[in-house]
Amino acid sequence: MKVKLLILGLAIYLLGATAWVISAGVIRDRSGVELLNVACDPTRELWHDINERFIDHYEKDLGVKLSIRQSHGGSGSQARSIVDGLPGDVVTLALWTDTDAVRKGGLIDPGWEDRLPNRSLPYVSTIVFVVRKGNPKGIHDWSDLAREGVKVITPNPKTSGNGKWSFASLWGSVIWRGGTEDEAREYVTRVFRQVPVLDAAARGATMTFAQKGIGDVHLTWENEAHLEVLESGGQLEIVYPPISVLAEPHVAIVDANVRRKGTKAAAEAYMKFLYTDEAQEVIATHFHRPTNPSIFDRHRKKPDGTGLFPDLDLRRATTLVPSGKWDDVQKKFFAENGLFDQVQSAARR
Amino acid sequence: MSVGVSRRVLPGFSLTLGYVVFYLSALVLIPLIACVLKAASLGWDDFWSVVWTPRARAAYALTFGVSFVAAIVNSVLGLIVAWTLVRYDFPFRRLVDALVDVPLALPTAVAGLVYASLYVPNGWLGQFLVPIGIEGAYSRLGIVLVLIFTGFPFVVRTVQPVLAELDVETEEAAAILGATPGQTFRRVLLPALVPPVLTGFALAFARGLGEYGSVIFISSNIQFETEIAPVLIVSQLEAFAYREAAAIAVMLLAMSFTLLVVINLLERWSQRHA
Numbered sequence: 001m002k003v004k005l006l007i008l009g010l011a012i013y014l015l016g017a018t019a020w021v022i023s024a025g026v027i028r029d030r031s032g033v034e035l036l037n038v039a040c041d042p043t044r045e046l047w048h049d050i051n052e053r054f055i056d057h058y059e060k061d062l063g064v065k066l067s068i069r070q071s072h073g074g075s076g077s078q079a080r081s082i083v084d085g086l087p088g089d090v091v092t093l094a095l096w097t098d099t100d101a102v103r104k105g106g107l108i109d110p111g112w113e114d115r116l117p118n119r120s121l122p123y124v125s126t127i128v129f130v131v132r133k134g135n136p137k138g139i140h141d142w143s144d145l146a147r148e149g150v151k152v153i154t155p156n157p158k159t160s161g162n163g164k165w166s167f168a169s170l171w172g173s174v175i176w177r178g179g180t181e182d183e184a185r186e187y188v189t190r191v192f193r194q195v196p197v198l199d200a201a202a203r204g205a206t207m208t209f210a211q212k213g214i215g216d217v218h219l220t221w222e223n224e225a226h227l228e229v230l231e232s233g234g235q236l237e238i239v240y241p242p243i244s245v246l247a248e249p250h251v252a253i254v255d256a257n258v259r260r261k262g263t264k265a266a267a268e269a270y271m272k273f274l275y276t277d278e279a280q281e282v283i284a285t286h287f288h289r290p291t292n293p294s295i296f297d298r299h300r301k302k303p304d305g306t307g308l309f310p311d312l313d314l315r316r317a318t319t320l321v322p323s324g325k326w327d328d329v330q331k332k333f334f335a336e337n338g339l340f341d342q343v344q345s346a347a348r349r
Numbered sequence: 350m351s352v353g354v355s356r357r358v359l360p361g362f363s364l365t366l367g368y369v370v371f372y373l374s375a376l377v378l379i380p381l382i383a384c385v386l387k388a389a390s391l392g393w394d395d396f397w398s399v400v401w402t403p404r405a406r407a408a409y410a411l412t413f414g415v416s417f418v419a420a421i422v423n424s425v426l427g428l429i430v431a432w433t434l435v436r437y438d439f440p441f442r443r444l445v446d447a448l449v450d451v452p453l454a455l456p457t458a459v460a461g462l463v464y465a466s467l468y469v470p471n472g473w474l475g476q477f478l479v480p481i482g483i484e485g486a487y488s489r490l491g492i493v494l495v496l497i498f499t500g501f502p503f504v505v506r507t508v509q510p511v512l513a514e515l516d517v518e519t520e521e522a523a524a525i526l527g528a529t530p531g532q533t534f535r536r537v538l539l540p541a542l543v544p545p546v547l548t549g550f551a552l553a554f555a556r557g558l559g560e561y562g563s564v565i566f567i568s569s570n571i572q573f574e575t576e577i578a579p580v581l582i583v584s585q586l587e588a589f590a591y592r593e594a595a596a597i598a599v600m601l602l603a604m605s606f607t608l609l610v611v612i613n614l615l616e617r618w619s620q621r622h623a
Binding site for chain 1: 404465466469486487565569571572574586590
């Protein structure tokens, strides 16, 4: 009798579990429109704020209840996920190559860069240093990173947008000041010898530096640096190098997915919202540099110390290759056996 | 285990056999074949140039090296723990016995994160260990430590039943014949324990080879130093190099399979000579 009850109980449990698993995949709330924003790693807080406002506006303007889901991860990893089938409606990755990788995968129509204002750039950023309180190792410029005993934290350029921008800044800090390619290679090799950990994405590197206390200087996005310093309660400081890379995180609509899901109108409104004054203000408060000139001007660092964004010499990474094309930047630096791979084998063997 | 007897006693043999074959094929063989086919699409020369790069060789050496060391440590530790659990009675013995299974139940990512937090310079253990030069996080030592954790239950669980079933009379006979406890252990008990320890070693070793979730949080993931083979495979995938990733996976599979066959043969040999 007991055995029979046991078997009956097991059968009920199995049936219930199967039904629950299947229903989770089949039953969806079809009442509103749902968008999936596939983003790079350190932009959680920004999108949380923007999404709140956009959903509000969209409902007021069109009466449609919108819900936006976020996916965050290393920029390169995210691009691969979308190509492999992640049903993102928009991509807000860290650099041109990753967004273009989605186009190469056939999911974005060619010419995506010109479909949104300002070459699809609602905001830009740069790479700065974060150091410990009091800057005990005296780090003020790129050359200080190669000094003996200075441990540098940066994410892995293979998977992370932050990683690629850091590498480009390191290389560029030599080239843009008139150095040769050999000098740049020697410098970057020396710096990478002093990288103790390569996290897969920006936020991981932040945790390693800020929470685990590893490293003397952290190369990261300007916005991530500000957040890190605020959270640290005075234990960390930002140092702005005099020259750095102009980090351009393009946004794009994933045409194939929005056509399939029927969310094209909502996705377009979402991306266009980023250029409105309200959104640009939100972008500025999250320490990204808005591309709207008047709003950026208002937040520029003034002589009296107010303002968020100091002036520094910002150069584009495409100046590091003769052709000025991103594909060549990718091939030269980050492809298999590119400069990063060569630097790593030299640094570690 | 005689198949002939089962055939006569249990009904539904053909159906069961058919189901098992189907299940194994669907879950194990088909993905493996797909992986091999993907790698094969590279062509023989390309295949070798991809799987035998210095970076890949460093990754294989590291993966097999750390798994081996962790499995050896687990064999010794596991034998001691199994011995204690079977031969002695102490308060909370059952609780300790249950705790042995924790590494199997805990998500490996949690294990990796916890280990990393413990051994960093400002962690509970790290604050004492790092000043004396023991870096347990973001180093090869860290990978070994976490693999010891995840492989721990295997040797204990394979040795326990064998130890429990050993005849007390054999030991008593040895004592009567004048053997010291040390001699009894070395010449009577240990030979009987070698097969289960070897089985446990093989299991822990195999677990270590495939371990990804825990290692990725405690390793610094730096090429040539602390990049294990699974991380190299993921790195290739991230670069959209699917065939290259499949190639490295097939290489890893082949090497693991060979090693496991060798261990299996060792087991059979030790059983015959026990």
